[in-house]
Amino acid sequence: MSYAILFDSTRCVGCRNCEGACAERWKIPYNETIAAQERLSAHKLTTIETHGERYTRRLCMHCAEPTCVSACPVGALRKTTPGPVVYEPARCIGCRYCMLACPFQVPTYEWGERLPKVRKCDLCFDRQLAGKPTACAEACPTQATVSGDRDELIAEARKRIAANPGQYYDRIYGLHEVGGTSVLILSAVPFEQLGLRSDLSQQPLPGLTWNALSLVPGIVSVGSVLLGGIWWITHRREEVARAEEKS
Amino acid sequence: MKRPPVWTAIFVMVLLGGLYATWQRVALGLGAVTHLSDLFPWGLWIGFDVLCGVGLAAGGFTLVAIVHLFNIEKYRPILRPAILTAFLGYGLVILALLFDLGRPDRIWHPLVMWNPHSVMFEVGWCVMLYTTVLMLEFSPVVLERFGWRGALQWIKGIAIPLMIAGVILSTLHQSSLGSLYLIVPHKLDPLWYTPYLPLLFYVSAISVGLAMTIFESWHSSRAFGKQLEAPLLEGMARLLAVIQTAYLAMRFADLWNRDALGLLARPRAETGLFLLEIALMAAPALLLYRASIRRNPAALYACALLAIFGFIANRLNVSVTGMEAASGTHYIPKWTEILVTLMIVALGFAIFRLAVKKLPVFAES
Numbered sequence: 370m371s372y373a374i375l376f377d378s379t380r381c382v383g384c385r386n387c388e389g390a391c392a393e394r395w396k397i398p399y400n401e402t403i404a405a406q407e408r409l410s411a412h413k414l415t416t417i418e419t420h421g422e423r424y425t426r427r428l429c430m431h432c433a434e435p436t437c438v439s440a441c442p443v444g445a446l447r448k449t450t451p452g453p454v455v456y457e458p459a460r461c462i463g464c465r466y467c468m469l470a471c472p473f474q475v476p477t478y479e480w481g482e483r484l485p486k487v488r489k490c491d492l493c494f495d496r497q498l499a500g501k502p503t504a505c506a507e508a509c510p511t512q513a514t515v516s517g518d519r520d521e522l523i524a525e526a527r528k529r530i531a532a533n534p535g536q537y538y539d540r541i542y543g544l545h546e547v548g549g550t551s552v553l554i555l556s557a558v559p560f561e562q563l564g565l566r567s568d569l570s571q572q573p574l575p576g577l578t579w580n581a582l583s584l585v586p587g588i589v590s591v592g593s594v595l596l597g598g599i600w601w602i603t604h605r606r607e608e609v610a611r612a613e614e615k616s
Numbered sequence: 617m618k619r620p621p622v623w624t625a626i627f628v629m630v631l632l633g634g635l636y637a638t639w640q641r642v643a644l645g646l647g648a649v650t651h652l653s654d655l656f657p658w659g660l661w662i663g664f665d666v667l668c669g670v671g672l673a674a675g676g677f678t679l680v681a682i683v684h685l686f687n688i689e690k691y692r693p694i695l696r697p698a699i700l701t702a703f704l705g706y707g708l709v710i711l712a713l714l715f716d717l718g719r720p721d722r723i724w725h726p727l728v729m730w731n732p733h734s735v736m737f738e739v740g741w742c743v744m745l746y747t748t749v750l751m752l753e754f755s756p757v758v759l760e761r762f763g764w765r766g767a768l769q770w771i772k773g774i775a776i777p778l779m780i781a782g783v784i785l786s787t788l789h790q791s792s793l794g795s796l797y798l799i800v801p802h803k804l805d806p807l808w809y810t811p812y813l814p815l816l817f818y819v820s821a822i823s824v825g826l827a828m829t830i831f832e833s834w835h836s837s838r839a840f841g842k843q844l845e846a847p848l849l850e851g852m853a854r855l856l857a858v859i860q861t862a863y864l865a866m867r868f869a870d871l872w873n874r875d876a877l878g879l880l881a882r883p884r885a886e887t888g889l890f891l892l893e894i895a896l897m898a899a900p901a902l903l904l905y906r907a908s909i910r911r912n913p914a915a916l917y918a919c920a921l922l923a924i925f926g927f928i929a930n931r932l933n934v935s936v937t938g939m940e941a942a943s944g945t946h947y948i949p950k951w952t953e954i955l956v957t958l959m960i961v962a963l964g965f966a967i968f969r970l971a972v973k974k975l976p977v978f979a980e981s
Contacts, residue, residue, distance in 0.1 A: 411654075436799060440736060440799055442739075460725060461719060462717055463720075464716075466796070470800065474943075483642075570801070581792070592783070596780045600684070600687070606687075607687065
């Protein structure tokens, strides 16, 4: 069982109940001004985005191999076995490398705080453990957002596309993006028209930095021997020259 | 030697401005003193203070390798100033990090909370370990000044492993700053994003380390009325030209290899910034092949300065301008960010001056 969310943008009416429910669950203030800001921020861990006639949602995608988890130097971000990527504020040093690294530009920062934290959706980890749907799914009047098992939701998404091929763009966003995500998105139009990046690679990103990091032990061991050797040779030459001078 | 009063006045003003920005940073947080945002989380303090600061300190390990490991004794007179520059550089990088980290009080966390999959973790450890090594490499200067023979003997005993460790830590650190950006293939402009970023960061750090050595030798010789070590600097300049040429060849081979050269035909802001950076790097490389320029102190100094500006342009392009288009926002540093950076640079100059005056940096006993 792996927790996931299926967001079907063709069903979304832009009521923003998900935003309100999310704010309530995190105990973050929510009002009309905040509702009008259609971007993720420390006040808004999910947001509705208006693209002409259509609405979409932004929230943490909960990648299968999260870039942010690999980037965090102190392990403040963690991928849990059931799926959610969770954040432990007590470890965070505030380097914000997770924000730089995230291909979806999800983690946000409490810029106005003296002792700030990173903020992002945790897929209602505690609610899911208790067998409840996420707060956003529970609040959605049109079931545009549903939460459940990832495999079942993928099957459901495929079923919807097959039943109404004219109504859907024939792809599931999140199935393969950067190695797959726990948030899946259906759309009537190509994803870039909803402001989603459709040019992301299918490979998880942490491998890119691991390629370099895995060279470290080799550089240390070969480098030490090499430099030690160079030192020995250059100084030995001097010794020999000195000895020859004496004789 | 007296410093012209206008410089003293500028120094005091920069210092006061910086202290005001520091107070704001502490009292009000990052949002109040920077133009950073959720879409643009790293700005001037990372791009200049950290990336350039570490690079400009590279003269330390380059000269340690040349003098101690390759045993090319003639460069010894400029070894100590280079180590001092590196030590100061790393100290100032740590100071800059205290400004930039959201929770500077937790800067020690990577010591006990490990994530070996994070480049930032490697960066953190390299900063801590190499600063320690630099402190030990520089300590003989202080110990000589106070005549502490015992400690001096002890340092000499561990000198060789210490220096090897320093060169290796530098190699790791300089390259890992490039590795940081390997994780953003969809954000960094293709003129700069390449899997070879770590190698390119390393090679460009070596050449800017040489340029910095020439730069500070020139300044020291003027400030202290001593002879410029002309034949030494000429040798360094030749090495600089060769390494810089190799670096530029690698850059273009990489662009060719990735079919990215065609991007230069497009009229984008990135194209202009790229060409500026390349011109600043190529000009000194080409000029320094001429012996007449290497032997002319003013021309040599100008070339070193160009190479330093080229390096800074590169680091800022990777960390700021090359990241802008994909971020969906514009970032221009706030005046308080600039004041903090100026203060840190000014502190660097002032401490270097003080250390050179009070300690046997230029004369090894």
